[in-house]
Amino acid sequence: MSLTVMLDLQLKPEAVAVAPDMLRDILAETRVFDGCLGVDVLVDVEDVAHVILLERWASTEADAAYRHWRAGAGATDLGSLLVAAPNVSQFETASDI
Numbered sequence: 001m002s003l004t005v006m007l008d009l010q011l012k013p014e015a016v017a018v019a020p021d022m023l024r025d026i027l028a029e030t031r032v033f034d035g036c037l038g039v040d041v042l043v044d045v046e047d048v049a050h051v052i053l054l055e056r057w058a059s060t061e062a063d064a065a066y067r068h069w070r071a072g073a074g075a076t077d078l079g080s081l082l083v084a085a086p087n088v089s090q091f092e093t094a095s096d097i
Helices: 019-031 060-071
Strands: 003-010 036-043 050-057 087-091
Touching: 003 060, 019 036, 019 050, 050 060
Parallel strands: none
Antiparallel strands: 003 050, 003 087, 036 050
């Protein structure tokens, strides 16, 4: 079953200008990772430091493999741009509703 993951990011004010370039590089790798069905970036219209990443994965296993990779060999410096660790939520599509 496919999975949608929401990463809720709050950027440091001084990171707002450089974050798009870093996110572009990070998400280029994410989008080609096995099982990634796509990533959308949402920027809050009232607070440009508030960014949500919506990732779509072919399965929970694909997402887990990606998270494992990001925690190790695929680690990034994104955390240095954030006020706090991202809030991560996982969602399955309710096809019976």
